[in-house]
Amino acid sequence: MSTRRATISDVAREAGVSPSTASVVFSGKTPVSDATRRRVRDAAAALGYTGPDPRAASLRRGRSGIVGVVFEEHLRTAFLDPVKTLMMDGLADAVAPLGAGLLLLRDHEPAGSGPSLTTAPLDAAVLVGCSGLLRESLDAVRARGIPVVVIEGDAGHDVPRIGLDNREAQRHAASHLRTLGHRDVAIVALPARAGWERGWLGDGTAITIDVTRERLAGALDVFPDAPAYAAAGSFIDEGLLAGREIFAGPARRPTAVMAQSDLLAAGVIRAAEEAGLRVPEDVSVTGFDGIVVDGLAPYELTTLVQPAADKGRAAGEAVAAMLDGGVAASINFTCTFHEGNTTAPAPAG
Amino acid sequence: MSTRRATISDVAREAGVSPSTASVVFSGKTPVSDATRRRVRDAAAALGYTGPDPRAASLRRGRSGIVGVVFEEHLRTAFLDPVKTLMMDGLADAVAPLGAGLLLLRDHEPAGSGPSLTTAPLDAAVLVGCSGLLRESLDAVRARGIPVVVIEGDAGHDVPRIGLDNREAQRHAASHLRTLGHRDVAIVALPARAGWERGWLGDGTAITIDVTRERLAGALDVFPDAPAYAAAGSFIDEGLLAGREIFAGPARRPTAVMAQSDLLAAGVIRAAEEAGLRVPEDVSVTGFDGIVVDGLAPYELTTLVQPAADKGRAAGEAVAAMLDGGVAASINFTCTFHEGNTTAPAPAG
DNA sequence: TTGTATGCGTTATCAC
DNA sequence: GTGATAACGCATACAA
Numbered sequence: 001m002s003t004r005r006a007t008i009s010d011v012a013r014e015a016g017v018s019p020s021t022a023s024v025v026f027s028g029k030t031p032v033s034d035a036t037r038r039r040v041r042d043a044a045a046a047l048g049y050t051g052p053d054p055r056a057a058s059l060r061r062g063r064s065g066i067v068g069v070v071f072e073e074h075l076r077t078a079f080l081d082p083v084k085t086l087m088m089d090g091l092a093d094a095v096a097p098l099g100a101g102l103l104l105l106r107d108h109e110p111a112g113s114g115p116s117l118t119t120a121p122l123d124a125a126v127l128v129g130c131s132g133l134l135r136e137s138l139d140a141v142r143a144r145g146i147p148v149v150v151i152e153g154d155a156g157h158d159v160p161r162i163g164l165d166n167r168e169a170q171r172h173a174a175s176h177l178r179t180l181g182h183r184d185v186a187i188v189a190l191p192a193r194a195g196w197e198r199g200w201l202g203d204g205t206a207i208t209i210d211v212t213r214e215r216l217a218g219a220l221d222v223f224p225d226a227p228a229y230a231a232a233g234s235f236i237d238e239g240l241l242a243g244r245e246i247f248a249g250p251a252r253r254p255t256a257v258m259a260q261s262d263l264l265a266a267g268v269i270r271a272a273e274e275a276g277l278r279v280p281e282d283v284s285v286t287g288f289d290g291i292v293v294d295g296l297a298p299y300e301l302t303t304l305v306q307p308a309a310d311k312g313r314a315a316g317e318a319v320a321a322m323l324d325g326g327v328a329a330s331i332n333f334t335c336t337f338h339e340g341n342t343t344a345p346a347p348a349g
Numbered sequence: 350m351s352t353r354r355a356t357i358s359d360v361a362r363e364a365g366v367s368p369s370t371a372s373v374v375f376s377g378k379t380p381v382s383d384a385t386r387r388r389v390r391d392a393a394a395a396l397g398y399t400g401p402d403p404r405a406a407s408l409r410r411g412r413s414g415i416v417g418v419v420f421e422e423h424l425r426t427a428f429l430d431p432v433k434t435l436m437m438d439g440l441a442d443a444v445a446p447l448g449a450g451l452l453l454l455r456d457h458e459p460a461g462s463g464p465s466l467t468t469a470p471l472d473a474a475v476l477v478g479c480s481g482l483l484r485e486s487l488d489a490v491r492a493r494g495i496p497v498v499v500i501e502g503d504a505g506h507d508v509p510r511i512g513l514d515n516r517e518a519q520r521h522a523a524s525h526l527r528t529l530g531h532r533d534v535a536i537v538a539l540p541a542r543a544g545w546e547r548g549w550l551g552d553g554t555a556i557t558i559d560v561t562r563e564r565l566a567g568a569l570d571v572f573p574d575a576p577a578y579a580a581a582g583s584f585i586d587e588g589l590l591a592g593r594e595i596f597a598g599p600a601r602r603p604t605a606v607m608a609q610s611d612l613l614a615a616g617v618i619r620a621a622e623e624a625g626l627r628v629p630e631d632v633s634v635t636g637f638d639g640i641v642v643d644g645l646a647p648y649e650l651t652t653l654v655q656p657a658a659d660k661g662r663a664a665g666e667a668v669a670a671m672l673d674g675g676v677a678a679s680i681n682f683t684c685t686f687h688e689g690n691t692t693a694p695a696p697a698g
Numbered sequence: 699t700t701g702t703a704t705g706c707g708t709t710a711t712c713a714c
Numbered sequence: 715g716t717g718a719t720a721a722c723g724c725a726t727a728c729a730a
Contacts, residue, residue, distance in 0.1 A: 005494065007723055018701045023725055033699065050489040054470035055413055056723035059404045059706050065464050066415070066452065076438040079428040089425045092453065101464035102453045103415065104441065115414050115450035121403035121470065140399040145354065236644035266644060295585030295615060295644060356707055367717040372709055382715060405707035408722050 006047040015043035026052055064121040067095050067319060070105045071128050072194065081234055082263075082291040083308045084128065087151065090309035091126060094316020098323065100124075117141045124319040129153045129211070147322030149315045152211060160322075161330040162315050166211055169304040169335035170218025170258070173286045176302070176337065177256045178222055181346035182284060186254040187219050187228035188242040188264045198241060201228040215260045215288060231264055236293075239267020240274075247275040247283075255283060255346045262287035262303055266296050269342065280344035290338060300340035307333050355396040364392035375401055413470040416444050416668060419454045420477050421543065430583055431612075431640040432657045433477065436500065439658035440475060443665020447672065449473075466490045473668040478502045478560070496671030498664045501560060509671075510679040511664050515560055518653040518684035519567030519607070522635045525651070525686065526605045527571055530695035531633060535603040536568050536577035537591040537613045547590060550577040564609045564637060580613055585642075588616020589623075596624040596632075604632060604695045611636035611652055615645050618691065629693035639687060649689035656682050 012022035017036055024030045025040040032040075043049075058064040069091065071078040078084050092102055103120055117125060117137045124147040127138075138155055142148055148155065151162045177185060192201060193208040207213040216228060229245055231238035239259060246268075247253060257272075259265035265287030269279050277283045279299065287293075290305025311333055318328035361371035366385060373379045374389040381389075392398075407413040418440065420427040427433050441451055452469055466474060466486045473496040476487075487504055491497055497504065500511045526534060541550060542557040556562040565577060578594055580587035588608060595617075596602060606621075608614035614636030618628050626632045628648065636642075639654025660682055667677035 008725095009723080019723095020702080020725075021700055024700090027725075029725085031699070036700080048492055050492045051467055052725090053408075053723055054468055055404070055408045055411070056706090057725075058470055059402075059408045059708085059722085060724045060726080062404070062706075064404055064470060065468065066470075074438065075441050076434055079434045079437065080431070082429070085425055085428045088428065089423065092424050092455075099464060099468075101469055104451045104453065106441075115448060118400055119403055119414065119448075120450060121407055121413060121415075143397055143399045237646065240644070240646070263643070270644060294612070295589070295619065297586065297589070357709095358707080368707095369709075369711095369718080370716055373716085376709075378709090380715065385715080401709085402707055405722090406709075408706085408724090409708045409710080411722075 006044075006049040008049070008052060010047055011040060011044045011049045014047055015039040023052070058121060063123055065098070065100045066103050066120070066122055067091075067098075067100045067316075068103045068105045068117060068120055068122040068125040069128060070107055070117065070125060072107045075104060075106065077233065078128070083261075083289050083306070086291070086308035087128070087312035087315075090312025090314075091316045092312075093309075094313040095319065098123075098316075098320055122146055124148070124323060126151060126315050126319065127153055127155055129209075147319055147328075149318045149322075149328065151311055151315050154210065160318050160328040162311050162318070163330065163332040164211075164306055164311070165332060165334050166214035167218035167221070169306075169337070170215040170260075170288065171221045172218075172335075172337050173258060173288075173302070173304055174219050174222035176339070177258070177284060177286065177343065180256075180284065180343060182256040183346070184252065184254045185219075185223045185226045185256045185258060186246045187216065187226050188239060188246070188257060188259040188268055189216055189228045189230040190234060190260045190264070191232060192230045196230060196232060198232045198238065199230060201230050205230075212260065219258050226258075234261040234263045236263050236267040236270070239264035240270045241267070243268040243271020244274070247271055247277065253277075253283075256285070256343070257283060258286045260288050262289045262291050262293050262301055265301055265303065265342070266293045266299075269296075269299060280342050282347055284343040284346070286343060288335075290336070299342055301338075302340045302343040303338055304335035305338050306335045355393075355398040357398070357401060359396055360389060360392045360398045363396055364388040372401070407470060412472055414447070414449045415452050415469070415471055416440075416447075416449045416665075417452045417454045417466060417469055417471040417474040418477060419456055419466065419474060421456045424453060424455065426582065427477070432610075432638050432655070435640070435657035436477070436661035436664075439661025439663075440665045441661075442658075443662040444668065447472075447669050471495055473497070473672060475500065475664050475668065476502055476504055478558075496668055496677075498667045498671075498677065500660055500664050503559065509667050509677040511660050511667070512679065512681040513560075513655055513660070514681060514683050515563035516567035516570070518655075518686070519564040519609075519637065520570045521567075521684075521686050522607060522637075522651070522653055523568050523571035525688070526607070526633060526635065526692065529605075529633065529692060531605040532695070533601065533603045534568075534572045534575045534605045534607060535595045536565065536575050537588060537595070537606060537608040537617055538565055538577045538579040539583055539609045539613070540581060541579045545579060545581060547581045547587065548579065550579050554579075561609065568607050575607075583610040583612050585612050585616040585619070588613035589619045590616070592617035592620020593623070596620055596626065602632075605634070605692070606632060607635045609637050611638045611640050611642050611650055614650055614652070614691070615642045615648075618645075618648060629691050631696055633692040633695070635692060637684075639685070648691055650687075651689040651692040652687055653684035654687050655684045 287303035636652035
């Protein structure tokens with residue numbers, strides 16, 4: 001068709017006004033007479049001009065309207081996790097008023113391919129559980145003055161953090177079990193580190209994932225000797241495998257299992273059923289997260305309800321505050337203990 | 350600290366070279382002597398310059414490295430669907446070589462808040478099942494020369510489409526059931542339209558969601574009189590509710606249920622168990638999608654396996670082709686029939 | 699309410 | 715291998 005796309009100057013010329021007037025017609029930042037507006041609009045239509053080029057606008061304004069969300073893992077694993085999904089929703093809601101959208105970024109992206117923290121036109125960045133993120137690129141981003149917020153992870157002490165009282169919450173659930181008379185408790189943990197394959201956690205096992213370590217600590221605060229089996233991920237099927245392992249030998253079968261996520265707990269319940277154990281009469285099961293586990297009815301987990309969407313929203317608000325020139329403080333969210341029908345007094349003897 | 354962020358010109362001046370040389374040091378597009386490179390790098394470090402500003406670079410190059418993904422729904426519902434998650438992964442893989450990332454966009458975003466197809470600095474856009482997307486903004490995007498691809502949806506005849514043989518595939522499953530002797534079949538459908546609340550589909554019910562309509566047609570091709578109950582979403586719990594409805598009265602209990610998604614099928618199986626029916630002895634159940642339903646073991650669904658990740662990848666490749674100046678053709682993917690252990694010959698009598 | 703002037707920070711192109 | 719120059723397309727301060 002045309003050799004070159006129309007610009008706002010072309011439109012202005014066609015409409016017989018100055019470029020700035022035309023600009024104002026599109027941005028609406030200044031009153032414009034109806035007549036001019038009409039003329040500009042018509043000229044735009046005639047030239048097939050569809051509005052300011054976002055690239056140029058963002059250079060000029062110094063804002064791109066894009067917030068990067070950096071995940072540690074493959075997107076698949078990120079979005080399969082209901083907690084992260086909820087969080088993303090909260091985040092999306094919170095950045096929408098800024099007129100911003102979310103750009104999906106992967107940690108460890110093979111350099112050169114794909115956008116990275118340093119090459120994407122970001123106004124701000126939210127890191128989700130990124131422990132492995134290269135210090136270097138993080139520093140680069142912050143040096144550029146781009147606000148950074150971390151959810152469940154550690155990125156250095158001067159980066160605002162959205163946290164959760166994992167240890168205290170898990171301790172609460174453990175106490176609840178102890179009050180019910182349980183003494184023999186097993187733990188089904190989240191992965192100990194990236195790439196972890198399922199297995200028992202020994203004394204020497206290094207646990208690099210914060211959430212896992214903190215929740216484990218909370219359980220051990222109350223049951224120091226509880227054995228812990230770490231799954232390969234937060235899935236029902238993983239919980240099932242862990243549960244089978246735990247209920248395997250008749251020797252020293254626990255009367256309660258504390259799972260570090262609701263999905264794992266759901267799997268543990270399945271395993272218990274398989275083993276002919278009734279929940280909660282023969283074995284109590286607790287979860288963590290407080291999500292709705294699709295298909296788990298009629299069980300209603302005893303669990304720690306975490307404000308997942310709120311965490312995302314808080315991250316978004318922190319970003320907004322920093323973008324506004326303010327500072328954002330770290331926030332620590334609190335889980336709510338919810339007693340469902342999967343825990344009961346320890347069976348006698 | 351400093352009143353202004355350092356630019357590449359500052360770095361060049363500090364290093365005693367021209368801006369273009371400094372630029373080349375960072376882009377690597379042209380050979381540079383080691384000595385110069387060193388000087389520039391050192392100058393950058395001294396000034397705290399962390400690399401070219403992506404906003405300016407994208408204006409200059411005419412590329413932002415961002416591909417927009419437009420969802421019809423709230424992100425939550427998008428990511429809760431395993432098929433979409435897989436698709437996103439395929440898409441992410443396919444655009445990574447372009448150096449591009451994915452920007453999450455919502456259809457129907459309340460104008461003004463949030464980024465939209467027209468205001469975000471996109472190189473290309475992928476629409477996911479967007480039937481409702483405003484014709485207008487779509488046209489605007491295309492007018493701007495931004496490539497658009499549609500996955501499972503219709504955006505007009507000259508927009509490349511990534512499709513699926515929904516009708517044929519579902520018909521295949523239906524034929525399989527008929528071959529097994531089933532005559533009395535019920536259908537559990539996906540929602541008929543956005544905002545749909547669960548309920549039976551009558552003759553007059555308008556079905557605006559393509560996938561639902563196509564899969565339904567495939568089933569009706571073989572069982573024209575099969576009653577269909579449309580769920581409010583693709584969830585196990587929704588399948589459970591639908592299943593209860595279907596197995597409710599003892600009157601005319603179907604010998605087979607065709608669900609339009611694996612998650613719905615899983616719920617139907619639960620409902621059957623609740624009603625004291627054995628699967629597949631008393632009632633056969635088929636799904637659609639071929640995802641792994643977490644927690645469904647030991648059942649293995651008879652289902653249509655769709656190449657979800659491939660669809661995403663194909664969309665990404667189509668985008669890449671168009672960005673390269675070429676044209677992309679529509680592609681129709683084919684489902685594979687997979688016989689699991691949830692279908693069996695119709696019970697006698 | 700409209701116009702003028704300027705610069706946002708880069709990179710492609712070409713000549714040297 | 716390096717440097718000068720010219721856009722890229724827009725939005726804002728300020729003057730009129």
